Amino acid sequence: MQERVLGKTKVLTHKIAYLIGEKNVKPWQILAITFTNKAANEMKARIENLVGDVANEMWIGTFHSICVRILRRYIDRIGYQNSFIIFDTSDQRTLVKQCLKELNIDDKIFTDRSVLSEISNAKNEMLTPSQYLAKANGEYRKEKIAEVYARYQNKLKENNAIDFDDIINFTINILTENPDILEYYSEKFKYVLVDEYQDTNKAQFTLITLLAARHGNITVVGDNDQGIYSFRGADISNILNFEKDFPGTKIIKLEQNYRSTKNILNAANAVIKNNSKKYEKSLWTEKEAGKLPQLHICDDEYDEARYVAEEIEHLKREEYYKYSDFAILYRMNTQSRSIEEILVREQIPYRIVGRT
Numbered sequence: 278m279q280e281r282v283l284g285k286t287k288v289l290t291h292k293i294a295y296l297i298g299e300k301n302v303k304p305w306q307i308l309a310i311t312f313t314n315k316a317a318n319e320m321k322a323r324i325e326n327l328v329g330d331v332a333n334e335m336w337i338g339t340f341h342s343i344c345v346r347i348l349r350r351y352i353d354r355i356g357y358q359n360s361f362i363i364f365d366t367s368d369q370r371t372l373v374k375q376c377l378k379e380l381n382i383d384d385k386i387f388t389d390r391s392v393l394s395e396i397s398n399a400k401n402e403m404l405t406p407s408q409y410l411a412k413a414n415g416e417y418r419k420e421k422i423a424e425v426y427a428r429y430q431n432k433l434k435e436n437n438a439i440d441f442d443d444i445i446n447f448t449i450n451i452l453t454e455n456p457d458i459l460e461y462y463s464e465k466f467k468y469v470l471v472d473e474y475q476d477t478n479k480a481q482f483t484l485i486t487l488l489a490a491r492h493g494n495i496t497v498v499g500d501n502d503q504g505i506y507s508f509r510g511a512d513i514s515n516i517l518n519f520e521k522d523f524p525g526t527k528i529i530k531l532e533q534n535y536r537s538t539k540n541i542l543n544a545a546n547a548v549i550k551n552n553s554k555k556y557e558k559s560l561w562t563e564k565e566a567g568k569l570p571q572l573h574i575c576d577d578e579y580d581e582a583r584y585v586a587e588e589i590e591h592l593k594r595e596e597y598y599k600y601s602d603f604a605i606l607y608r609m610n611t612q613s614r615s616i617e618e619i620l621v622r623e624q625i626p627y628r629i630v631g632r633t
Contacts, residue, residue, distance in 0.1 A: 538567025
């Protein structure tokens, strides 16, 4: 607790240690939620380091892993067997193709990938097939997708299967339709803690609200200026409206940055100040000013790749860096193609991280 560096995840892990060590809260009364298995494992390891083996008695996991634990016990309440299976992307696409064929819908116009994306977006908004159809307002494409959506859900149930997006929604259904189950979990989890709260969508927000409503002991960490996942359903208003949703909220700002130089933070602050909806904060650091960030505008992806390759060779030649000193970041896997082509042409060795 006395270390200088205080990051968002550390806030959660040390609060949990404080609750257990100082407030005598039982570990099984704490629910800690993250977004990735890697983050969950890291959080569990940190907590175990602070409080010992009692960390194994806590529920620490992703939204989906937490919900699967509940579904394995209670999914029979909504007509499924407890031995349900979870369809992966390949299974989903096969099922959607089958639905398109049975409905005589042209799969060249309505590709399985685009239909699945629309169904996923609907589920993130917690829309059932009938609710999605009602929102279509006579739009032909959406009406057809609503037909596929309805048949897709029926076929999932016939296979005693759910997909990834069903996991949270079905848990919410069980909690809202079964007061005894909601009573059990909302009483069990006296303290709810959530990491990266700015990335929550409507379903995740609803789940958190259900579980935390009874005791009101909810701690979230997040940064409204890091909300970059709206394309997959994240709703930045969840963090911006937190004080309204949970009256009596105390906000603690972590404005000191331990990773970046002053010039990087100045650039970040200059961008952030233009946000129309925000928590006022000003990032600062004790680090040196550092180099100025550079902006290079490219004509296309190949111009971008050439620029990257030229910079690598320049820095390697002039400042004696090694190839292993460089990392190239991109938003989507498809963006790697042009970069790889130019790196191969320029005979620059590289390694792709996280995919083939």
